Amino acid sequence: MTIFDTPRFRVFALCATVVFVALFGLLFTHHIAAVHASRRSVAEADARVVFPTDDSHTDLRTGSAPNPTRTPVVVELFTSEGCSSCPPADALLAHLLKDQPVPNADILVLEEHVDYWNSLGWNDRFSSHQLTARQTQYAHDLHLDSVYTPQMVVDGTNQFVGNDSSYAVSAISHSARAPKLNLAISALAVDGRQLSGTISLTAGTTDVSDADLYAAVVESSASTEVKEGENGGRTLQHVSIVRNLQRIGRSADAVAAPLKFTVCTPADTAAANLRVVILLQRAGQGAILAAASSPQAPVPAPAISTAVHSGT
Numbered sequence: 564m565t566i567f568d569t570p571r572f573r574v575f576a577l578c579a580t581v582v583f584v585a586l587f588g589l590l591f592t593h594h595i596a597a598v599h600a601s602r603r604s605v606a607e608a609d610a611r612v613v614f615p616t617d618d619s620h621t622d623l624r625t626g627s628a629p630n631p632t633r634t635p636v637v638v639e640l641f642t643s644e645g646c647s648s649c650p651p652a653d654a655l656l657a658h659l660l661k662d663q664p665v666p667n668a669d670i671l672v673l674e675e676h677v678d679y680w681n682s683l684g685w686n687d688r689f690s691s692h693q694l695t696a697r698q699t700q701y702a703h704d705l706h707l708d709s710v711y712t713p714q715m716v717v718d719g720t721n722q723f724v725g726n727d728s729s730y731a732v733s734a735i736s737h738s739a740r741a742p743k744l745n746l747a748i749s750a751l752a753v754d755g756r757q758l759s760g761t762i763s764l765t766a767g768t769t770d771v772s773d774a775d776l777y778a779a780v781v782e783s784s785a786s787t788e789v790k791e792g793e794n795g796g797r798t799l800q801h802v803s804i805v806r807n808l809q810r811i812g813r814s815a816d817a818v819a820a821p822l823k824f825t826v827c828t829p830a831d832t833a834a835a836n837l838r839v840v841i842l843l844q845r846a847g848q849g850a851i852l853a854a855a856s857s858p859q860a861p862v863p864a865p866a867i868s869t870a871v872h873s874g875t
Contacts, residue, residue, distance in 0.1 A: 633669040634739040635746075635854040637842060640672065640725050641698045641714040644687040645680030647793035652713030652725030657802045664732060668739035671840055671856050672803045673779055677712060685792030689785075689804050697808070700848045719844055719851045744771065744853040748841055749821075751857055753834045759825040762841055764817035764853065771814040774852055777842040778826045780807040784836065803840075806832065814843055814852075 640656045642649040653674065658664070660672045677698055678690040695710070702710050705722050713725030717734045718741075724730075745765035752759055758780060764771075782804040789797050811824040828837055843853035 633667060634741070634743050635856075636665075636668045636670055636735050636738045637718055637840075637851050637854045638670055638672045638731070638735065639716045640674050641677055641694070641710070641712055641716070642674060642725065643677055643680035643690065643712050644787055644789055644794060644799055645683055645685040645792045646712045648726065649713045650794065650797070650799055652715070653799065653801060655726055655728055655731065656715075657800065658728075659731065659735070660802055665735045665739060668735050670735060671854050673781065673840060674801055674804045675808075676804065677710070679710070680712070680792075683792060685789055685794065688787065689782075689801070689806070691805075693808060694805060697848065704848060719849055744843060746817075746841060746843060746853040746855040748839065748855050748857055751839065753828065753837075756828050756830060757825055758828050758834075758837070758839060759823065760839065760857075762811075762817045762822045762824060762855075764814060764822075764843065771818070771843065771852060773846040774814040774843050775810055775846055776812045776814065776817060776822070776824075777844060778807075778809050778811045778824055779805050779840040779842065780809075780826055780828055781838050781840055782806050782829070782832050782836055783838055803838070806837075817843075 638656065638659055640652055642653055656672050656674055659670045663670055674689075675694040675697065676687050676689040676691065677695040678687070678692050679695055681687060681690055698710050698714065701707075701716055701719075701722060707722070714722060715725040715727075715731060716722045717731075718738045721734045721738065723734065747763045748760055749763070750759075750761045762776065764776075783802065785801045785804055787799050787801070789795055789799055806829040807827055809826045811826065812822050816822045826839070828834065838857045840856045841854065842851055844851045
């Protein structure tokens with residue numbers, strides 16, 4: 564008989580296994596708690612955000628108290644067709660866009676597909692390394708350990724798990740209370756694969772000397788039959804998919820005079836299914852200070868004027 568066959572060794576091995584499992588469970592629980600604590604601590608640093616409690620749940624159908632003035636609030640969703648947790652977040656984003664559940668907010672949504680899921684069984688046709696880099700910058704600025712999907716970011720300052728509907732409505736409601744600068748889009752036109760327009764920015768009391776202007780070309784809607792990966796066999800529905808995100812100037816450029824811009828549109832999408840969303844964002848991908856969206860698809864020349872989304 565060897566030492567490995569003795570009752571004492573078997574008892575020792577059993578005890579060691581129990582201790583190992585207990586320690587692993589403790590470390591895993593601590594990691595999950597740390598992720599949620601990080602998410603909440605980042606958002607709580609923004610004085611505009613108040614979080615729902617068990618006795619103050621915000622219903623998605625009612626949102627906050629009615630307000631005749633709607634302030635633009637930008638909701639970015641980092642997602643992937645290869646992520647099985649993402650379809651509920653995609654559906655939440657579509658609800659926020661279609662139903663506008665927060666009365667004092669004009670919710671402008673951007674569905675941004677990252678590319679780090681592509682090696683895990685399904686290549687997301689909307690994915691972009693540029694959007695992965697944008698999410699990575701947010702992770703750095705908001706002091707996160709890593710990127711993840713699905714993730715929502717409201718107005719560049721508040722991030723959370725992208726299928727958390729109660730948290731999303733609370734964050735949007737309180738972000739809508741912060742004043743935004745007036746940003747207007749006009750003279751949108753498409754010529755081949757070039758989309759052009761003009762931006763006007765009304766300077767206010769907010770210092771915008773360190774802010775950048777971005778144009779996001781978005782595909783209004785699309786669906787994908789996923790063949791492989793975690794969502795294999797499912798048909799996924801998408802809204803406001805970012806196909807091109809381009810820096811088009813500085814805030815000073817639009818304050819001094821109307822700023823003309825030109826961006827590329829995707830070759831695989833008709834102009835009738837495209838919109839443009841303009842963002843004014845603090846340098847270094849900080850807080851979003853103003854936003855505007857074309858209310859309908861731009862049409863081929865001659866140029867048309869579009870309605871203006873503006874905040875107070």
